[in-house]
Amino acid sequence: MEEAGAFHCCATCIHFRVEKGMSGVSYRCSRLTYETRPDYRFQCWTPTERVKRLMEARQKRAE
Numbered sequence: 631m632e633e634a635g636a637f638h639c640c641a642t643c644i645h646f647r648v649e650k651g652m653s654g655v656s657y658r659c660s661r662l663t664y665e666t667r668p669d670y671r672f673q674c675w676t677p678t679e680r681v682k683r684l685m686e687a688r689q690k691r692a693e
């Protein structure tokens with residue numbers, strides 16, 4: 631899973647949450663407990679199962 635850079639962003643993390651409220655939509659990291667953006671990147675990134683499969687498929691094609 632070397633090509634995490636192509637997928638690494640908050641929106642593909644298991645901790646990413648979308649919250650809809652009276653003032654609109656906000657994005658939150660449930661692990662770090664603060665607002666984030668879908669395109670931000672942090673070292674604590676844990677990809678979703680779907681993203682892991684995509685990364686594995688891309689790696690197999692590259693081999």
